[in-house]
Amino acid sequence: MNTLQLTSTDRATLMRSRFFARLPQSTFEDVLNSASVSACEERDVLFRQDEDVDDVFFVLSGLVRLCRMGKDGREADVALFSEGEMLAETAMFLRQRATASAVAAKKSVIARLNGGKLQHLAATDHEVAQALIEHLCYRGKMTEDLLAEDRLLTATQRVANFILSHCPKDSTSFRLPFQKNILAGKLGLAPEALSRAFSTLRQSGVTVRGRLIEIHDRHALERF
Amino acid sequence: MNTLQLTSTDRATLMRSRFFARLPQSTFEDVLNSASVSACEERDVLFRQDEDVDDVFFVLSGLVRLCRMGKDGREADVALFSEGEMLAETAMFLRQRATASAVAAKKSVIARLNGGKLQHLAATDHEVAQALIEHLCYRGKMTEDLLAEDRLLTATQRVANFILSHCPKDSTSFRLPFQKNILAGKLGLAPEALSRAFSTLRQSGVTVRGRLIEIHDRHALERF
DNA sequence: CGCCGAGTTGAGAACTCTCAAATACAGTGG
DNA sequence: CCACTGTATTTGAGAGTTCTCAACTCGGCG
Known part of the structure; x- marks a missing residue:
């Protein structure tokens, strides 16, 4: 420091x-x-x-x-x-x-x-x-x-929310600005819970590779 | 109005x-x-x-x-x-x-x-x-x-906290300033959960009669 | 005496956590 | 570019907490 x-x-x-x-x-x-x-x-x-x-x-x-x-x-x-x-x-x-x-x-x-x-x-x-x-x-x-x-909101809903609010309106993907660790903390979740939420969302058209998030069906996320 | x-x-x-x-x-x-x-x-x-x-x-x-x-x-x-x-x-x-x-x-x-x-x-x-x-x-x-x-904190801990912070330091009892319903909302609990928390606390020296709360062992509450 | 709202209790379901094990990754020094 | 090491992340299994719904109690009131 x-x-x-x-x-x-x-x-x-x-x-x-x-x-x-x-x-x-x-x-x-x-x-x-x-x-x-x-x-x-x-x-x-x-x-x-x-x-x-x-x-x-x-x-x-x-x-x-x-x-x-x-x-x-x-x-x-x-x-x-x-x-x-x-x-x-x-x-x-x-x-x-x-x-x-x-x-x-x-x-x-x-x-x-x-x-x-x-x-x-x-x-x-x-x-x-x-x-x-x-x-x-x-x-x-x-x-x-x-x-x-x-x-x-449940864990999955909070994560869906986060994704929607961080993905530019005119784009279908974005990079997480920090480690998943940190995101879990911000959302009040254990890291494992965040991970599971992502894998639930995968089933409704969200791809997660490292820190890159892709949304295939924005509307599906909003329904959560 | x-x-x-x-x-x-x-x-x-x-x-x-x-x-x-x-x-x-x-x-x-x-x-x-x-x-x-x-x-x-x-x-x-x-x-x-x-x-x-x-x-x-x-x-x-x-x-x-x-x-x-x-x-x-x-x-x-x-x-x-x-x-x-x-x-x-x-x-x-x-x-x-x-x-x-x-x-x-x-x-x-x-x-x-x-x-x-x-x-x-x-x-x-x-x-x-x-x-x-x-x-x-x-x-x-x-x-x-x-x-x-x-x-x-867990439900019980939040309630214990609330009691400690609302009971005058020089007293062993106080009245809830509102319905339990409302307290549950404030603490982010379902009314049933609040009720159960009270009954857990009863076992460590808290008496609840209507809106009157009595604390028999302040220290026991702090331990939660 | 029966009704009503507040509060309590029981039972099972839904979520999230914790712990442990398996992977995936990133950075380091060859 | 590769092996190596330590840190993220994912997954599985089981435990713990809180929620939901339904039934029941209690006290006040018409």
């Missing part, structure tokens, strides 16, 4: 992101001044549950898993952040310890923005506050979506 | 609430000017999934269930709001249709705040924006808590 310089690609990623895209250049520079960048290997920990977290993290590339652990050592993912997404605002604004751990789910580059700085900006700059509000609404909806899926 | 006047008790409830407590009186009055109040019976619908929602709702008394429905007619609760809580900000800020329905879970009094007004305030008044940010963080955490519980 060593320190890097912010490349111009990184800057571009930040500026394209949901959060920064709507902010003026000057605010953006202002935030960046107190930011640091680091390279993480898979399994590197950004912060741990119950720790104090003073920074806000931003995924420049790679993937970060947010997971909670139960007392018996089991753990459950509650969110997955990929390139261009921001995490860990909640702890800061609620002045609480982290309620989950953040772990790189693959080789990643992470920007660490100064929390105090951001908090100050949120309190004084309308645009920042606005962007934050939207970001939080978005995040809330994501989590709610996951909860509703867990409660309403 | 007929229109009421805002009583002084209602005003007090609003001012005590997480959201309004930190705002100055004048802002508070400003919001109230464009608010209306209505009395709801159990099962009255505040808004339905996929509808446009332009207002923000506030529970003055009673209980509101936020639920999503699956295509097969099943439905899952994703949140439960009681006295002093606010709902439906997300749709407004994301400019989306509602992703869930809101239904009174018992006789309730609901304030309906003008969404445009609130949105305007959020964009111009730092205090309002700040309050909103905290509110959203809080809500996000609640949802995340639910998701994590669903994924990490």
